Amino acid sequence: MPNLKDIKRRIGSVKNTQKITSAMRMVAAAKLRRAQDAIIAARPYAKRMYATLGEIGKRQTDAEHVLLQPHEQLRVLEVVVVTSDRGLCGGFNSYALKAASKVIEEQGAEFDRIVVTAVGRKAAEYFGKRTDVVRAWTGMATIEYANAVEIAEHLSARYEAGEIDGAVLVYNEFISAMTQTPNADTLLPLSVEEEVGEAGETVVPFEIEPDANALLNVLVPQALEFAIYRALLENQAGEHAARMTAMESATRNSEDMIQSLTLQYNRARQAAITKELVEIVSGAEAL
């Protein structure tokens, strides 16, 4: 029989843990709201950009951009893996890492070499031990567009220089507070057609200045930046949602644990009292 003091101490420690997990749950819930707002704020931009991109694609079929051109030889593939910086969010990061490993395995046949760019500390740690990590971005507190621009520039510079012949982006897509699914999107060569499907109504401009190619020079990098930005936002919202769910069940589990420990404590207390009574009675009888 464990002694009373030990059980009491355990109950105290579980209660403390419960306080922490429920606080984390609330923080995650608040952050999730903000992350969702950011996703919604990005929508009008996405709609406009894809509409314009589609418009240009339609009227100027010969317009070309280096980021749209597939390379003849497929030598190096860069896989960009997006995870969170912190753990304690259930299986969230391991899903993304698993999906990335799968991509690496599958593409291994087509490309000679596969390199990884990690966004988020979890990805950096995981792939740091396994493959070539070209660059790692960690410690982004809140996602800003500038973060995405930096990553996009890194990729497009390497693509243009012929250092890489393709890029795939792996991240968790935020579907709801309960579900996040890992996604693998091809970033480079960028395909316009795919994106245009999402476009809304289009405004038909009569004149493009200076010409469609110049506009494409602005639009294509923007589309790349935006695709990365969106992944970062999705990842951020997904992280908080996953943490919220994980912390909720942790809080519930500790509640169960407290209950069973309290039961154990009461039993032990009763046993002790009974024992004392028996001792007193038998002592009195002996007299």
Next chain:
Amino acid sequence: MAIDLTVVTPEGQAYDKAVESVVLPGVEGAFGVLSGHEVFMTALQTGEMTIETGAETLYAAVSKGFAEVHEDVVTVMVGSCEFAHEIDLDRAKVAAERAQAQLEEMRGTDEGEELYQEYQEAYSKAVARVTAAERG
């Protein structure tokens, strides 16, 4: 006569109001848009945007993007848009000086074109912020 101006950035809608006129930094030089402007579309470079609302003049620093002018509706899509009152002038000045120093350091060395363009972009961004903040 007023025009409907909408400025959209990935981080949200930065501006959405009826204005008298707007001056935008096009890739081939700044251009103004008044009511009844020709329908067209153009790429924008990093620079300064000036909005005349009729009651006041607003200045903002915008980064690369494009603009669509369509029957008194102007849509500006840029990576970032900061209005003068949102910019910390001292910090913008420091950033501009740093960017200039980086550019000058590069002069004479045969570093990559990429890096040069990156610095150039940072410099024009910083200058745009400083001028916008000073005017506003």
